[in-house]
Amino acid sequence: MRAWQLFWNKYKALCRVEWAVLLAYRSESVIWMAGALIQPLVSLAVWLSISSGGSVAGFNAHDYIVYFLGVLLVDRLTSTWDVWDLDANIQDGSLSSKLVRPFHPIHWSIAQNLVYKMFFAVVLIPAWLVLAWIFPALRLEASPSLYVLAVLAILLSSAQRLLIGFEFGLLAFWTNRATAIYGLYEGLHLFLAGRLAPLTMFPEWVEMTARWLPFYGAVGFPVELLTGKLQGGAGAILPNFAVQFAWLLLLYAVYRWEWRQGIKKFGAVGG
Amino acid sequence: MKYVRLFREFVRACLVEEFEYRANFAANLLSTVFWLAMAVLTVQLYFYRSGQVGGWGYYEVMVLLGIFNAVHGFIEFFLQPNMSRLVSHIRKGTLDFVLTKPVDSQFYISFRHLVFWRLADVLLGLGLVVYSLWKLDAMPTVSQAFMFLIVFLASLVVIYSLWMGMMILSFWAVKVDNLSFLFSSVFETARFPVTVYKGVLKFVLTYLFPVAFITTYPAAALIGKLTLYQAGVSLAAAAIFFALVRWFWKFALRRYASASS
Secondary structure (H helix, E strand, O other): OHHHHHHHHHHHHHHHHHHHHHHHOHHHHHHHHHHHHHHHHHHHHHHHHHHOOOOEOOEOHHHHHHHHHHHHHHHHHHOOOHHHHHHHHHHOOOHHHHHOOOOOHHHHHHHHHHHHHHHHHHHHHHHHHHHHHHOHHHOOOOOHHHHHHHHHHHHHHHHHHHHHHHHHHHHHHOOOOHHHHHHHHHHHHHHHOOOOOOHHHOOHHHHHHHHHOOOOOOOHHHHHHHOOOOOOOHHHHHHHHHHHHHHHHHHHHHHHHHHHHHHHHOOOOOO | OHHHHHHHHHHHHHHHHHOOOHHHHHHHHHHHHHHHHHHHHHHHHHHHOOOOEOOEOHHHHHHHHHHHHHHHHHHHHHHHHHHHHHHHHHHHOOHHHHHHOOOOHHHHHHHOOOOHHHHHHHHHHHHHHHHHHHHHOOOOOHHHHHHHHHHHHHHHHHHHHHHHHHHHHHHOOOOOHHHHHHHHHHHHHHHOOHHHOOHHHHHHHHHHOOHHHHHHHHHHHHOOOOOHHHHHHHHHHHHHHHHHHHHHHHHHHHHOOOOOO
16 A cells, blocks of 8 residues: 555656646647647548548548547547657666666656646647537537547557557667667558548558557547447447557567666666 | 859768768668658558549649659758758857858858758659659650749749748747747648648648648649749749748848857
């Protein structure tokens, strides 16, 4: 019980630190958020232009609009940037200062992610609600139980993407191209996670691949829950949670192993 | 004449610098090819479900994508490296050294640093343009090619002015690096013909952040979709943007209080 209390207190402290950092750089945070909104909006514009009035593979204009708004929100809430921080920290040796603290460095990342995502959620969700109140085209029609499932899927996805980002960042123990390698992964992610288009727009084999790999679960699946596109009942929803969960376990195992190997390899400046 | 000689000297210095890191050069080339392939796949995805995007056919959009890639390469080749240095010049006060040199300061600031491997983006982009034109079986006529050259130059001038204008803001606000991130995000909209966008977005992308002049018009010139009137507008826009930014630079310099003053 006391251990938990202590742990919780440390987390609260970390979150307060990160919150202060965020406030100090609030204009940056807003600029980064705004910049990230553009790519989904471009995809939306293209798809609206393609479908122009009709529907493509079961998506009409309204479906596209809510889908890409969903992508915008879910991607903000799940994407991570640890790979750049870790890469920089490992290369200049400043990871050492985190290693000597009595708290694993990943907790810093988790706290940072929690704080920034709270911030994004607090900005984006009310913005969506207000806009939906004005423009009926932006309204969602899913049932409340689906929203709960969507929140669960978003949590699983952010855990998954945090681990993936962290693992790519840890590659910096061995190579100085960790961020470039992550860039390649991001390129694939853009397609297979459904950020450029709903997965049903792809040829079927691409769709199947994305469903089994940790891509569809990262963005497409939470979005489709949120927008009510996944109405098939438990049969259509449960397998996706199972895939998310299985990848989470696997990624965790990889992370444990990689961390141990990496620390052995790590000789920091002055070490 | 003096400026041509000076430019040659900048090129030489940067080439020497570049060849010190040959392995980097090769790795960077690979990533360039990867990202172009991804961009082509994106277009293929859109055309998998449709015969046209914004009234443009597959190879027409490919011509545009090639031009986008070339312009992007051009930005990374000389705008991005120079402009990010301007920010640090201002922050550290080293801009004074530039100002005391007996050359036009804007020229020096704009061309001193060049990242040569980015020319690969330009070449690959233009390669894609030629290939797509060949596939379209629509080799441009001499007058079309001429129009393209003019409109393309105008496009480069516009994009240069936008960047420069954005970076000049750093005389007042210290952290403009983030603006360049915002810029490259908005620049992503140039991947598609401006006809894709509707309503307010179309207005913004034509007049405020003129994506239309940057990729759509040059591509349209090559495939014979551009009217003379549009070419004229694009030239006028380039002239206006350039004049504005030249004025802005001088204005900013007048207001500049250096570290020692």
